[in-house]
Amino acid sequence: MKKLSIALLSMGVLFAYQANADDKGxxxxxxxxxxxxxxxxxxxxxISVNAARALPDDTKVFLRGIIVQHLKDDKYLxxxxxxxxxxxxxxxxxxxxxxxxxNWIELTGKIQHEDKTVQIEAESVNLIRVK
Numbered sequence: 001m002k003k004l005s006i007a008l009l010s011m012g013v014l015f016a017y018q019a020n021a022d023d024k025g026x027x028x029x030x031x032x033x034x035x036x037x038x039x040x041x042x043x044x045x046x047i048s049v050n051a052a053r054a055l056p057d058d059t060k061v062f063l064r065g066i067i068v069q070h071l072k073d074d075k076y077l078x079x080x081x082x083x084x085x086x087x088x089x090x091x092x093x094x095x096x097x098x099x100x101x102x103n104w105i106e107l108t109g110k111i112q113h114e115d116k117t118v119q120i121e122a123e124s125v126n127l128i129r130v131k
Contacts, residue, residue, distance in 0.1 A: 025094035025095060025096040026098060027098075027099045027100075045062070046080075046106065047063060048082035049065065049082050050082035052118075052120065053083075053118050055111045057112065057113045058110050058112075059110065063120070064080065064104065064107075065080030065105070066080075066104055067099060067101070067103075067105065068084070068101065068102075075087070075089075076088075078120070087120045093125050103127055104127075104128050105128060106124075106125075107124070107125055109123045109124075
C-alpha cells in the first residue's frame with residue numbers, strides 16, 4: 001500500500017510538472033478577407049491585414065497569417081498576403097504553443113488605434129500549419 005501511494009504521488013508530481021512545462025509556449029524567431037464578428041464562433045472567414053487597418057477601434061477581427069518578427073516585449077510583426085501589422089500577444093494567449101518563424105497561425109483580437117498607428121490586441125492564437 002505504501003509503495004502504491006508513493007507511485008501515485010510520483011505520477012502526480014510528474015504530470016503536474018509536464019502540464020506546467022506545456023504552458024510555456026510563445027514565439028521563437030527573428031527579433032528586433034472580410035470583416036468577421038468573432039463572438040459568433042461559427043463564422044471562420046479571416047479578414048486581411050489591409051482590411052483590418054481600416055476598421056474602427058475595438059472591432060473584433062479574425063486573421064490568418066504568420067509572425068515574422070518579435071518587435072519588443074509582447075509585440076510582434078504579423079503578416080499576410082496584404083501587408084503587415086503589429087500584434088500584442090500576452091503570454092497567456094500562447095496556451096503552450098510554440099510558434100516559429102513562418103508557422104501559419106489564426107489570430108483573433110481587437111483593433112486598437114494608438115498614436116496614429118493601428119495594432120491588434122490578440123485574444124487567441126492558434127497554430128494551424130507549419131510551412
